[in-house]
Amino acid sequence: MEVVIVPDATAGGELIAEAIASLLSRKPDALLGVATGSTPLPIYRALAAKVASGAVDASRARICQLDEYVGLPAGHPESYRSVVLREVVEPLGLSEASFMGPDGSAEDVQAACEAYDRALAEAGGVDLQLLGIGTDGHIGFNEPCSSLASRTRIKTLTEQTRVDNARFFGDDIDQVPHHVITQGIGTILDARHPILLATGEGKAEAVAQTVEGPVASIVPASALQLHPHATVVVDEAAASKLKLADYFRATYAAKPGWQGL
Numbered sequence: 499m500e501v502v503i504v505p506d507a508t509a510g511g512e513l514i515a516e517a518i519a520s521l522l523s524r525k526p527d528a529l530l531g532v533a534t535g536s537t538p539l540p541i542y543r544a545l546a547a548k549v550a551s552g553a554v555d556a557s558r559a560r561i562c563q564l565d566e567y568v569g570l571p572a573g574h575p576e577s578y579r580s581v582v583l584r585e586v587v588e589p590l591g592l593s594e595a596s597f598m599g600p601d602g603s604a605e606d607v608q609a610a611c612e613a614y615d616r617a618l619a620e621a622g623g624v625d626l627q628l629l630g631i632g633t634d635g636h637i638g639f640n641e642p643c644s645s646l647a648s649r650t651r652i653k654t655l656t657e658q659t660r661v662d663n664a665r666f667f668g669d670d671i672d673q674v675p676h677h678v679i680t681q682g683i684g685t686i687l688d689a690r691h692p693i694l695l696a697t698g699e700g701k702a703e704a705v706a707q708t709v710e711g712p713v714a715s716i717v718p719a720s721a722l723q724l725h726p727h728a729t730v731v732v733d734e735a736a737a738s739k740l741k742l743a744d745y746f747r748a749t750y751a752a753k754p755g756w757q758g759l
C-alpha cells in the first residue's frame with residue numbers, strides 16, 4: 499500500500515485527477531469507479547477543469563458507481579445515481595450511456611446486486627476505483643464486520659453512518675435510508691487500482707487503523723492492504739495519527755517520477 503501525504507484536500511484532488519488523466523491517456527475508455535460524499539469533490543473539480551481546458555480527453559471514459567441507497571424514489575437528488583450524474587458525469591461532458599450503477603429501486607434487490615457485479619465484469623472490470631472512508635472505517639457502504647470476500651449486496655447502515663450522512667438530507671436522520679447496495683469488499687479489491695482519499699482530522703483514526711492496523715473486517719478499509727496496487731492519499735490532518743508519516747513522506751519524495759501513482 500502506498501501512502502501519499504499531501505498538504506490539503508485541493509492538492510489531493512489535483513494529484514488523483516492527474517492519475518486519472520494519465521490512465522485516460524493510456525486507456526481512453528477506462529472504467530472509472532467513483533465514490534460519493536464530500537471528500538472526492540476536489541478530484542472531480544480538478545478533472546473537470548482539465549477536460550474543460552483540453553488537457554484531458556475524457557470523452558470515451560466510462561463511469562460506475564460504488565454504492566447506492568435502497569428505496570429512494572427515482573430521481574431523488576441524494577440518490578447516489580443523481581449525485582454521480584451531477585458531480586461527475588455532467589461536468590465531464592459525458593452522457594448517461596457511459597454510466598452504470600446498481601438499481602436501488604429494484605423490487606428484487608438481490609438480483610439487482612448480482613446483475614451489477616456481472617455488469618462490472620462484462621465491462622472488463624474497474625480500472626481505477628476512487629474511495630472515501632467513513633469515520634468507522636467503511637469503504638463504499640461496507641460497514642464494520644463486512645466480509646472481506648463480499649460481493650455487491652444489500653447492507654444495513656450503522657447509526658453512525660446515518661448520523662454522518664444526515665447532512666445530505668436536511669439534517670433529518672429519519673430521511674436517511676437504513677438500507678443500501680454496495681460493491682462488496684471483494685468487488686472493490688477486483689479493481690486494478692483502488693485510490694482512497696481521506697481528508698480532515700475526523701478521518702485520522704480510521705486512516706491509521708486502515709494503514710497501520712491489522713487487516714480486519716472491523717475496519718473494512720484495511721482490506722486494501724491485500725491489494726497489490728492500492729494508494730491512500732491523505733492530507734496532513736487525516737495523516738496526523740500515522741506512526742510512519744515521516745517514512746511515507748520520504749518514500750514519496752524519493753519516488754521516481756515515471757512511476758506515477
Ligand SMILES: N[C@@H]1[C@@H](O)[C@H](O)[C@@H](COP(=O)(O)O)O[C@@H]1O
Nearest residue numbers: 533534535536537630631632638
Ligand atoms: N458511501 C459513502 C462512502 O463512499 C464515503 O466514503 C463516505 C464518506 O463521506 P465523506 O467523504 O463525505 O466523509 O460516505 C458515504 O458513506
